[in-house]
Amino acid sequence: MRDKKKLLKIAGISLGAVVLTAALVVGGYMLWERAPEVEPGPIVAEAEASPQPTSLTAVQEDKGTPFDTQRKDGVYTILLAGNDDGTGNTDTIMVGKIDTVRHTIDFVSIPRDTIINVEWDNRKLNSVYWGAINNGGNGIDSLRSHVKKLIGFDVDCYAVVDLEAVIEVVDLMGGVYFDVPFEMNYDDGPVIHLQPGYQLLDGYNAIGLCRYRNGYVNGDLERIEVQHQFLKAAAEQFISLGNIPNIGKVTKILAENTDTNLTAANIAYFIRQALMCNPEDINFYTAPNTPQDVQQLSYTFLDLYNWLDLVNTALNPYTAPVTEGMVDVVYLHNGAACCTTVLNGAYYYQLGGQQSGVSAQEQPVELAAEPEPEPTPEVREPETPQWPTVTTAPISKPLPSPSDDDWLTYE
Numbered sequence: 001m002r003d004k005k006k007l008l009k010i011a012g013i014s015l016g017a018v019v020l021t022a023a024l025v026v027g028g029y030m031l032w033e034r035a036p037e038v039e040p041g042p043i044v045a046e047a048e049a050s051p052q053p054t055s056l057t058a059v060q061e062d063k064g065t066p067f068d069t070q071r072k073d074g075v076y077t078i079l080l081a082g083n084d085d086g087t088g089n090t091d092t093i094m095v096g097k098i099d100t101v102r103h104t105i106d107f108v109s110i111p112r113d114t115i116i117n118v119e120w121d122n123r124k125l126n127s128v129y130w131g132a133i134n135n136g137g138n139g140i141d142s143l144r145s146h147v148k149k150l151i152g153f154d155v156d157c158y159a160v161v162d163l164e165a166v167i168e169v170v171d172l173m174g175g176v177y178f179d180v181p182f183e184m185n186y187d188d189g190p191v192i193h194l195q196p197g198y199q200l201l202d203g204y205n206a207i208g209l210c211r212y213r214n215g216y217v218n219g220d221l222e223r224i225e226v227q228h229q230f231l232k233a234a235a236e237q238f239i240s241l242g243n244i245p246n247i248g249k250v251t252k253i254l255a256e257n258t259d260t261n262l263t264a265a266n267i268a269y270f271i272r273q274a275l276m277c278n279p280e281d282i283n284f285y286t287a288p289n290t291p292q293d294v295q296q297l298s299y300t301f302l303d304l305y306n307w308l309d310l311v312n313t314a315l316n317p318y319t320a321p322v323t324e325g326m327v328d329v330v331y332l333h334n335g336a337a338c339c340t341t342v343l344n345g346a347y348y349y350q351l352g353g354q355q356s357g358v359s360a361q362e363q364p365v366e367l368a369a370e371p372e373p374e375p376t377p378e379v380r381e382p383e384t385p386q387w388p389t390v391t392t393a394p395i396s397k398p399l400p401s402p403s404d405d406d407w408l409t410y411e
Contacts, residue, residue: 033272034265035100038076038156074101075317076270078157079147081129081140082166088130090143090160091220092210092227095151097315100273104281106314107231109224111289115299115330116146119345124299125150129160140259150302150329151311152322157262165257166210167203169250173243175200176234181226184212206230221286221300228284236279247271285314290332294349304331304340 075097082092089112096107112126120131125146132142140158148154170176178201184194192208201209209230216222243250247268255264262270274282288306292299304324312321328341337349 033268034263035269036076036157036262036266038071070319071317072099072101072319075099076157077153077155077315077317078159078270079144079155080107080159080161081143082161082163083130088133089126090129091126093125093143093147095147095155095315097317098270098273102281103273103277104283105235105274105277106283106285108285108287108310108314109228110147110150110287111224111300112220113291113298113300114150114287114289115294115301117149117328117330117339117341117344119348121295122297123294123345123348124297150327151315152326153316153318156317157260157266159254159258159260159262161254162257163207165253167207168253168257170201170203170206170234172246172249172253173234173238173241175202176206176230176237177201178206178209178230178233180209182215184209184215186212186214206234219298221289221291224286228286231284232279232282235274235282239275239277239279244275247275283314285310292332301332301337302329304329307331 078096078098080092080094080096081090083090091112093110093112094107095110096105098105110125112124114125115123116125116128120127122131125143128146129139129143133139140160144155144158177198179198180194180196180201182196184192186192186208190208190211192212194205194209194212210227213220213223216226250271251264251268254260254267260267288303288310289300290303292301307329308322308324308327316322324340328339330337330339330343332338337343337346343349
């Protein structure tokens with residue numbers, strides 16, 4: 001009997017020591033992890049934009065009058081970018097909002113072909129990052145600046161994720177179960193061989209799934225939806241598997257393979273916040289857009305008011321809504337290119353004449369015609385005023401014919 005009591009006492013002491021140790025570890029971890037510090041600053045309304053610089057390295061100052069506004073408690077925004085085309089372009093661009101009070105996470109993908117209000121020959125958003133680096137500038141600063149023009153406010157955090165980090169995280173999770181929509185085969189560059197159906201994807205095959213572009217009817221836009229489905233599946237499995245023991249390892253992988261302004265403690269904080277979310281509270285969206293060829297390049301134009309609605313619903317960390325006067329967005333209206341500020345390089349959008357070998361569907365979008373100025377009456381003969389004939393000469397400028405930089409050829 002005494003031996004039994006002694007054993008129970010030893011077991012109790014051992015269990016207490018384990019619980020105390022665990023409490024100290026968790027407590028130490030909680031003290032170590034830290035939420036990122038964010039500026040409570042205002043949204044900046046850009047009432048009028050000055051002409052864009054012709055060099056990616058030049059910095060354009062914000063115009064307009066800022067107004068004070070309040071931030072929502074416990075809400076953080078982050079810009080995620082990834083190079084998945086092998087050229088240095090950031091073909092994956094996502095803006096996220098992490099609500100640590102309501103435990104919700106929303107991410108919005110901005111298509112790589114989104115047109116931006118600049119005067120360069122290639123006006124795609126995905127070219128900003130690498131273009132700035134090639135011109136001696138800072139890639140993430142340039143991308144962050146242009147994203148700010150699209151969403152109306154600056155993000156709190158950014159992270160340019162290396163593909164190797166994604167591979168290592170997926171492998172650490174033991175893979176991700178996913179329903180591959182169709183057969184995927186590619187050998188010219190990244191080797192991708194996937195059969196359709198529900199299966200366990202390791203890190204390498206998961207990246208192959210996300211990078212693959214052939215076979216999609218709607219091209220990159222449909223590929224984004226598959227990426228969202230995979231990220232949703234990965235997030236749900238990460239949460240359901242209770243990956244608390246893996247937080248430290250995931251933090252280390254991301255800290256070592258990511259260009260970010262987040263510290264390791266910040267990354268750990270966001271990972272723990274993700275573990276506190278329910279699967280249905282983690283959502284992915286695509287910016288509403290309209291595809292349109294311009295200068296024989298494929299672009300996507302943001303659908304202005306649907307876009308603003310999504311920004312305010314899924315991304316805006318402020319109590320005041322983002323309005324059209326706060327963004328610099330090129331959009332289509334009645335088949336013409338318009339802009340919420342001043343449309344730079346307007347000649348680029350002019351339809352011009354029919355080009356040899358280019359169908360009408362492939363013609364650049366036509367710029368909305370400016371209204372003719374109201375004629376001024378001649379004062380020489382008041383009794384019979386003469387009205388001069390006003391004509392507007394078409395803008396003409398020789399343009400190069402840049403080719404797209406896709407690493408895969410659409411079928």
